[in-house]
Amino acid sequence: MNFVFNPVTQQMETAPLNEKMACLSGIAKKEHWLIEAHELEVFEKHELGRGGFGRVVVGRLHGLPVAVKMSKSVKALRGINSLVNELRIFRRLRHPNIVMFHGARIDIAAGELMIVEEAVPGVTLAELITPPPSPIRTKARRLLLLRICKALRFLHLQTPSIMHGDLKPGNILVPQTMQPKLTDFGLARPVSASLAYENGILLNCLRV
Structure with missing residues (x-):
């Protein structure tokens, strides 16, 4: 796109x-x-x-x-x-x-x-992992992370690449289906490929 x-x-x-x-x-x-x-x-x-x-x-x-x-x-x-x-x-x-x-x-x-x-009924990832964390099985955790990575990969493969700019647990919504949703694109921006990548790795996609 x-x-x-x-x-x-x-x-x-x-x-x-x-x-x-x-x-x-x-x-x-x-x-x-x-x-x-x-x-x-x-x-x-x-x-x-x-x-x-x-x-x-x-x-x-x-x-x-x-x-x-x-x-x-x-x-x-x-x-x-x-x-x-x-x-x-x-x-x-x-x-x-x-x-x-x-x-x-x-x-x-x-x-x-x-x-x-x-509308995404559920909790944020931050709430999900706040002590005492919810009892999520290892397989479910891996699936959750995989789906988050798929969303980021989708953003990074746009033309030009899109950086979320504010990736954190509080900006990831998790419904009961465990189908996470990235939200809050207030700092998202398109970046040129020459600036975004170094040795095949997308830079500055995470802010804390």
């Missing part, structure tokens, strides 16, 4: 919030990942967790359960170039071990952004 992006102009980085939101909404609509208000139902009191972007709450998209990331403040929209890049990368990734991105709900007037993702 080839990733070709038309970068947002540098002037837009310093533009007023409503102009940033309008720019983001225009890109989302053109690329068919804009979610309209009537399509999404959000249950703000049913919180699933919190992260750097903001709160994650329960939602329903066309009647189906989803996870909704709600931006905690306008600060989340300061780097519109990186945000647009993240969403463009995320929307093209389709793999059984990567959380699926459904789209974004953008409210220009309110300055609100909601990122809508696949």
Whole structure:
């Protein structure tokens, strides 16, 4: 899969919030990942967790359960170039071990952004291994690691390669099926092959 992006102009980085939101909404609509208000139902009191972007709450998209990331403040929209890049990368990734991105709900007037993702009922890998760890058999552990590696291999084989940039147990969701899902692509970015590899090994794919 080839990733070709038309970068947002540098002037837009310093533009007023409503102009940033309008720019983001225009890109989302053109690329068919804009979610309209009537399509999404959000249950703000049913919180699933919190992260750097903001709160994650329960939602329903066309009647189906989803996870909704709600931006905690306008600060989340300061780097519109990186945000647009993240969403463009995320929307093209389709793999059984990567959380699926459904789209974004953008409210220009309110300055609100909601990122809508696949709902993955379960726990994070961090919770799974926190003492006392869950009694997972050796075979199941190996299968779990293998599936995580398959997701990373899929990212690294894109053109250009995609580095997750924030790989850690807290960003890996594990449902009861033990089919792990990589999530939180806030630091993901495409990198050129010349920069990404050294002696056949992908560099800088793990941050702690």
